[in-house]
Amino acid sequence: MIESFLIKATVAGIGVAIISGVIGCFVVWRKMAYFGDSLAHSALLGVALGLVLGINTNLGTFIICSIFAILLIWLQQKKILATDTLLGILAHSALSIGMVTLSLLERSVDLHSYLFGDILAVTYFEIYLILFGGLIVLIFIYLNWSSFVLVTINEKLAKAEGLSILANQLLIMLLMTIVVAVSFRIVGLLLITSLLIIPAATARLLANSPEFMAIISSLLGIFAVIIGIYGSLYLDTPSGPSIVVSAVIIFITVSFISSCYKKN
Amino acid sequence: MSSLIQAKDLCVSRQGKNILENVFINIKEKDFITIIGPNGAGKSVLLECLMGTFMLDSGEIIKKNNLSIGYIPQNFNPDNSMPISVRRFLMLKKKFTLEELQNVSEETNISEILSKNLANLSGGELQKVLLARSLLSSPDLLILDEPAQNLDIKNQLNFYNLLDRIYKSREISILMVSHDLHMVMASTKQVVCLYHHICCSGEPQTVAKDPEFISLFGNDMAKMMSVYQHTHNHSHENLND
Numbered sequence: 001m002i003e004s005f006l007i008k009a010t011v012a013g014i015g016v017a018i019i020s021g022v023i024g025c026f027v028v029w030r031k032m033a034y035f036g037d038s039l040a041h042s043a044l045l046g047v048a049l050g051l052v053l054g055i056n057t058n059l060g061t062f063i064i065c066s067i068f069a070i071l072l073i074w075l076q077q078k079k080i081l082a083t084d085t086l087l088g089i090l091a092h093s094a095l096s097i098g099m100v101t102l103s104l105l106e107r108s109v110d111l112h113s114y115l116f117g118d119i120l121a122v123t124y125f126e127i128y129l130i131l132f133g134g135l136i137v138l139i140f141i142y143l144n145w146s147s148f149v150l151v152t153i154n155e156k157l158a159k160a161e162g163l164s165i166l167a168n169q170l171l172i173m174l175l176m177t178i179v180v181a182v183s184f185r186i187v188g189l190l191l192i193t194s195l196l197i198i199p200a201a202t203a204r205l206l207a208n209s210p211e212f213m214a215i216i217s218s219l220l221g222i223f224a225v226i227i228g229i230y231g232s233l234y235l236d237t238p239s240g241p242s243i244v245v246s247a248v249i250i251f252i253t254v255s256f257i258s259s260c261y262k263k264n
Numbered sequence: 265m266s267s268l269i270q271a272k273d274l275c276v277s278r279q280g281k282n283i284l285e286n287v288f289i290n291i292k293e294k295d296f297i298t299i300i301g302p303n304g305a306g307k308s309v310l311l312e313c314l315m316g317t318f319m320l321d322s323g324e325i326i327k328k329n330n331l332s333i334g335y336i337p338q339n340f341n342p343d344n345s346m347p348i349s350v351r352r353f354l355m356l357k358k359k360f361t362l363e364e365l366q367n368v369s370e371e372t373n374i375s376e377i378l379s380k381n382l383a384n385l386s387g388g389e390l391q392k393v394l395l396a397r398s399l400l401s402s403p404d405l406l407i408l409d410e411p412a413q414n415l416d417i418k419n420q421l422n423f424y425n426l427l428d429r430i431y432k433s434r435e436i437s438i439l440m441v442s443h444d445l446h447m448v449m450a451s452t453k454q455v456v457c458l459y460h461h462i463c464c465s466g467e468p469q470t471v472a473k474d475p476e477f478i479s480l481f482g483n484d485m486a487k488m489m490s491v492y493q494h495t496h497n498h499s500h501e502n503l504n505d
Contacts, residue, residue, distance in 0.1 A: 160317055
């Protein structure tokens with residue numbers, strides 16, 4: 001029985017890296033980095049909801065994040081406040097309400113593991129959740145790929161050609177919600193945006209088509225997760241931040257190499 | 265000539281402001297109509313109403329059965345964060361054969377740039393690519409929203425010449441919003457001047473003399489249009505003496 005926790009962590013990490021790599025491309029293309037961050041902040045309220053109601057915290061997170069996304073789209077339609085203002089209000093109120101609720105609970109909660117992740121403590125149930133949620137995300141993205149890409153390139157053109165902007169926007173946001181809900185135990189709520197953005201941004205330097213960018217992004221994510229997990233074991237560092245640090249190192253290395261390559 | 269699309273008594277208001285008031289417009293086969301009007305006059309909204317992507321408050325749109333519309337949006341500005349080639353962009357959500365792609369590429373003169381990144385195109389190249397995409401669905405009607413807005417004079421002229429060639433060779437109808445009236449005068453058959461309602465419409469030279477047109481655009485624009493008409497009526501041989 002050597003290191004079964006390590007195998008579990010690796011499987012969970014690879015699952016998360018694949019889906020966050022793909023959905024991360026849309027975050028980069030659609031400039032939704034702040035949205036991802038806000039979604040993750042609001043997830044803490046989801047954790048609180050899960051603990052209060054005695055339901056699974058991933059489910060609580062999914063419910064709260066979905067409400068968050070729908071609320072945001074509804075407020076956006078009103079066009080009174082800018083999106084980043086709305087996100088700021090929603091995210092920080094959800095984070096604060098979540099913190100207040102958690103502190104009112106009579107049991108102690110390992111807040112640190114929610115904020116920064118604890119991949120080495122991942123359970124079988126969480127692994128199934130990642131694989132199941134990930135499969136749903138990948139299927140939806142595969143089926144709607146061209147529509148998503150067209151809507152992302154130009155909404156007016158997509159609309160004129162018969163696509164529903166609202167439906168596509170909502171679907172992308174809900175898929176992102178699933179990604180956050182199944183993967184926040186891996187890198188933590190505070191770092192989840194980095195797993196969405198950094199591999200995708202690195203892939204942008206290497207890819208020449210949207211499909212290729214999504215694939216490379218997932219592969220780089222897997223690479224970062226594996227280095228991060230084993231690095232954290234070897235150096236005895238927290239796993240979530242270690243994964244992000246390896247993603248950043250990959251990003252810097254690729255940027256450096258590709259800028260050298262372009263000069264020649 | 266049979267009608268392709270017709271708007272009857274369109275009214276649209278948003279946030280208490282009237283955007284379109286009792287607008288009637290009829291686009292027939294082989295029409296070439298240019299809509300002009302000041303900023304915020306409701307031009308883009310009218311185009312979107314015709315395409316069925318904007319909710320009307322009242323009025324109706326009557327379309328010919330199976331009408332195929334090609335559309336070029338305003339301010340198309342692809343972001344460099346997504347790497348996508350021109351060829352892949354043309355193929356998104358479209359069904360056509362390789363031969364059709366080849367024909368349209370030659371028609372719009374973009375065969376050379378098919379493998380270029382969409383975000384790296386010049387303004388003139390980008391408009392040609394959009395035109396190619398709109399032609400790939402073999403439209404009966406092209407709707408263009410300020411297609412040459414961000415182009416320099418040379419590219420504007422090239423674009424309008426290309427559009428004119430396509431209009432003549434394909435025998436389709438064109439409905440366009442444009443401020444470059446001096447450029448499109450030669451090809452446009454009808455000008456519609458819109459300021460929430462239709463102020464005046466007709467042949468370019470008639471519109472230029474309309475008092476409502478002059479009050480909206482001022483005398484300079486009206487003069488510019490009539491000057492163009494004037495030069496169009498005689499030859500320029502003696503200018504080179």
